[in-house]
Amino acid sequence: MTTEQVSEEDPPHTATTSISVHGLTKYYGSVLAVDGLDLEVRSGELFGVLGPNGAGKSTMLEILVGLRERSSGTVEVLGSDPSNDRERLRRLVAVQPQQAELFPNLTVRETLRLWASFHENPEEPEAVIERVGLTASADHRVHKLSGGQERRLLVATALISRPELIVLDEPSTGLDPNARADLWDVLLAYRDRGGTALLSTHSMEEAESLCDRVAVVDSGKVVACGAPAELVTRHAPHDVVSFRRAGSPDIEAVRAIPGVEETELHGNRVLVHTSRAEEVTNELMSMTPAPQNLVRRTGGLDSVFRVLTGRTLDDEKDG
Amino acid sequence: MTGNSFRTLALANARELVRDRKTAFAAIVMPLFFLVLFLAVGHFVNRSSESDAIRMLLPTALFFMLGSMAFFGTVSPTVDLRQRRTLRLLSTTPLRKITFLLSLVPVRALVALGYVVLVVAFATAFDYVTLAGIPVLLVSAVSGVAFFLSLGFVLAAVLPSAEAANNTLSLVLILMAFLGGAILPLRSMPQGVRDVLGWLPPARLVDTFRHTIAGFPAQFPAWSSWLLMLGFAAVLTALATRVFSWDTDNR
CATH class of the missing domain: 3.30.70 (Alpha-Beta Plaits)
Structure with missing residues (x-):
């Protein structure tokens, strides 16, 4: 496997860096899930973490937002260490974890009003409902929504706080192509208004279509990082x-x-x-x-991944 | 905590309780089942007895109603929210644990008040309770509900799954009734055991209920029982806030 250090892509650590990760490791017992990972996410970019299932993407994201403790390494998110300053980050960072469910018996509107109440300067729930395309379902209860609608509502709960940074763990998993395209539009609009987004995906198409830059992750390490077109030109022309x-x-x-x-x-x-x-x-x-x-x-990012790891994105890593 | 988030979350919890059939059954219907059960038992005993068994059993019925509402209507839904990872999602917002726990109280307090009003109306209709006894009964019920809910918070904080909660809660409710002398009167227990149990909220709650509804002589001043129950409630809520976990995962 070819391992490429991120240094060639590393921006200097300044106020324009939203996330800075160096030598991040995470063990679950004796199992190494994240292996000395380095990463920089610039402010105002839509950054994708691309890798197969089991590559350590979710663990890394959860460490960044304080849902998990790291074993070693340094992490700085919007100038704070998530382990020590989670209170501050909960006000600035919106998170959509994988496999999270909302209150099943609240309606879409009630859910967003609830999430808005947690924040000091939230957006108007009605405006967010419209932006994520749930106006027609605003009075539907969450458990009656389709998978795509529920995903969009989850993203809406993240957007309603006007976050500086939004972290999404495989946001389009299980969505049909139309719902996925709608979700991408929402995320691109958020980025265009100056927000920073970090998302994990195992969809090469999503990474290529949506992300400004991508980190290709395998076995808990970043094996390549850069703009999708640049990675293809460099590794899979x-x-x-x-x-x-x-x-x-x-x-x-x-x-x-x-x-x-x-x-x-x-x-x-x-x-x-x-x-x-x-x-x-x-x-x-x-x-x-x-x-x-x-x-x-x-050649696409799937070719990049294959060239760098000898495997395809569809392969699942054992454990 | 902001007043707005507390109000909105309390309202959301009320909606969840009313709209979810399982929770509504546990919090609203099941306690009424206890009332009907004890009234039925009292009715049958009355047919072959001189004493008024319904009056004797009504305090125990109220004890079980409040306890089951607080335990089954609070613990299982909260553990369920944790398993669904809804709590995990909430943990990524600025919401505090204490705000979340306290937001569970208003709707449950309202339901409990409904039960108390029902029992008081019944007791008044049969001349079981005096006019002066009604405020004492109400304050005792409020203190008892505070104690039960706070114990429910602790259980919700430590029980790992809805299955574990359902299996544990029945035992805890029966244990509380036993410790309170609602099943086996305290006077039938050794003096040393009685002295210890007298310092615990269940015995105080049963004592005030029995005194106000069934006319038993009070073993303890009502105000001391209220203070004891509310004190336990405060300590247990603080403990629950400390041990409460948003997540099922090992971090």
């Missing part, structure tokens, strides 16, 4: 041509095509890595039988 394995040309024949640098089997698809995608695609299409469901695209 090759194009990928993929097609369905069944009813397609023989793999050995594909490997023999000039310009093919690597082939791999991924589920029921064949992935062909090349820097000459146009020529390779034409060659593939002229073969018999012709490749089924052929898709061609430039």
Whole structure:
């Protein structure tokens, strides 16, 4: 596995840094969940932590917001140590933990009024309801909401405090594509108003579409950090041509095509890595039988992750 | 704590209690079941006895009503909120533990007041309670509810799951009734045990109820019983605030 230090991306530790993490480790008994992790999140950016399940993303986020104690390392969030100054951070940082449920029998409006009452200068609940697209469901009880609506309400409870920083643990898990797009719009609008957002995800698409910068995390370590396009250019510049394995040309024949640098089997698809995608695609299409469901695209963060770790984002880390 | 967050959270807790069938049953219906049960037992005993068994059992019924409302209507829902990780979410806001715990009180106090009014109306209709005894009964009930709720807070703070809560609460309620002499009269116990139990809230609550409703001679001055129950309530609430955990996870 290639490990890249974050130093090349490190901004200086100034007021424009919202989160600064150095050498963070967390043990659960003898199990190492976070392994000397370094991270800097700049103020006003939408920062993604990308990694497979079990990579240590949730643990790291929970340490940052004071829900968990770290084993070692230094953490500074908006100038405070979450272990020592949680009171202050609870006023400045809004959190959406994974697997948190709201009061099931309150309505959307009642829930947001309740959350607004916890803060000194909250937003108007009605305005937030409108922004997250829950106006039609404002009088529905939480347990009657769909998964997507409940996720949006959770984000709304985070936004209502006018937080300087919002931390979201896999906010779009379980959402359909429309609900996910709506959620992204809400988060981008928050960022555009000057807010800083840190979110974890195992969705490469979410990281690429939403985040200004991304830290790729594996086995509790940051293995790469930067803007998505920059990471792709640096680590996975090759194009990928993929097609369905069944009813397609023989793999050995594909490997023999000039310009093919690597082939791999991924589920029921064949992935062909090349820097000459146009020529390779034409060659593939002229073969018999012709490749089924052929898709061609430039390298993405999934390729970055594969290059850096030798695994895919769909792989779950044991333990 | 801000007054606004307390008020809004108290209102939210009231809505949760009324709207959730399980909680509404535990906090509202089950205590009435105790009343009906004890009245039925008294009725059957009266058919074969000279004494007024309903009057003798009414204080015990009220004791069980208030205790079951406080325990089953408070502990299980709170533990359930912790298991659902709702409390974990609340812990990321500026809300304080004491505000959360105290916000559970108003709606439950209101329900308890309803029971007391019901029992007082019944007792007055049958001339069990005197006009002068009603204020004493009311203050005793308020003090008793404060004690029961504070003990409920401690249990809600330490019990790990709703299943554990349901299994434990029945035992705790019976233990409280036993310690208060509601099941076995204190006078049938050895003097040393009686002396110790006399310093505990359950015995004081049963004593004031029996005195005001059933006409038994008071073993303790009512004001001392109120102070003792409220003192225990304050200490237990402080203890609950200290040991209360928002989260099921080991941090």
